[in-house]
Amino acid sequence: MATLTAFVLAAFVGYAGFWYLGMIEGNFALLMFMATVVTGIYWLAEQFYFLPQRKAAVEALQAQADKRTAELHAQGITQTDVNVTEAKERLYMQPWWLDWTAGLFPVIAVVFVLRSFLFEPFKIPSGSMIPTLHVGDLILVNKFHYGVRLPVLNTKLTDGNPVQRGDVMVFRYPPKPSLDYIKRVIGVPGDEVAYLNKQLTINGQPVTKAPRADFFEEGSMSYIPQFEEVLPVGTKSNEMSVKKNHQILLLPNGTGAVNPLFDFPHKENCSYTIEGITCKVPEGYFFMMGDNRDNSQDSRYWGFVPEQNIVGKAFFVWMNFGSLSRIGAFQ
Structure with missing residues (x-):
């Protein structure tokens, strides 16, 4: 033995x-x-x-x-x-x-159960979600908020809460499901999402954004224009009344035009122009974007996130060794 x-x-x-x-x-x-x-x-x-x-x-x-x-x-x-x-x-x-x-079995079993069905820690590796999440943030993800799933297979066992616009969600990267990505939910099934000339529109309604104090980006040692975006919260395309605020970064130059990195399922639902992109979100999929709009590869580039790729809802920064003030909940 x-x-x-x-x-x-x-x-x-x-x-x-x-x-x-x-x-x-x-x-x-x-x-x-x-x-x-x-x-x-x-x-x-x-x-x-x-x-x-x-x-x-x-x-x-x-x-x-x-x-x-x-x-x-x-x-x-x-x-x-x-x-x-x-x-x-x-x-x-x-x-x-x-x-x-x-x-070691009792310890491993407890960690496995907690990580698989309750909460899982993640580390933010890039700046695509600045200013909401910073590089080095250690976050917690609620694994049961959208329904309990079998580990490894990711098969859904319970319904849980429906995905809403504005949720910060961790999911399996569609082109390479072994990677976990984190972005904000912008479009739910049935939504028509347009990002033209850096103006976000959902179902024909422009998403308002108000200027805020410039954000100091330590990596580039520069100030970036910051806005407070008011995103309609809802789980269906006809739910637009309730709204929530979050911060985004948006450079003043450029049109917002993007080029898809490769083909993806339901690409025919999207149209690309020099002004930007317009997409109709298919059933069972979601449209994701980073809060650092000009520094985020998201659904604009690689397509929709299928429901079966959902990992959980991010909700809390439990540590950032470079800045303890980062600890706390976020929108």
Whole structure:
């Protein structure tokens, strides 16, 4: 068992190492699932086979010691050196290969359940969601808000809350589902979304935006025009009355024209002009955009996000080691 366990652990380490070096395309959800299954098998074997064997060995050793003591007492010898405490401790101790498998199962299982069904941490790698989210923000994503899903398969088990415009959502990047992306929901199924000359319009209604103090971008050491955008919240194309505010960055130059990076499902629902893009969001899909409008590759470039790609709703920055003031909820 020691050799087999060493091979299993080496396989996990090798997978993680090749993934870290970029030699393979890793899947953390699958890795966690396999770790839970493997350590769970060892934990069951420990509880119902290995531990009872060690207990039986300890009891047999204690019985032998008691028998030896009784024999000495029968011979009139009361001072004996029969002490099996240390030997019993050695017999009862888990071998290293059980300590590194069955011993880790409770921790791995708890992390797997929390990450799969409740909350998952993510790190913001780019500036596409500035000023809402900054590079280095460590965020929490609610995994059950839009419905509970099976880990790895991402199959939906419960309905949960419907996706609304304005939600900051983590999803699997449609061209490469092994990658997780984060953007803001701009269009829900049935919406007609237009982004022409840097003016966002939903179902024919221009989305208002008011100038705010310029945002200082530390990476480029420059100030970028900042606006407060008032986005209609709703889950259907005919729901436009309730509105919520959030901040966006928008450079004054350019028309907002974009070029699609490649073909994507339902591309025929979109028209591209020198002024920008107009799209009709198909059923079961969503149109996503970054808050840093001129520095975000989003649905304008690679298309709609299918419902089955949803990971969860982002809602809280729990740490940014470069700026503790970043901690807190966000819109």
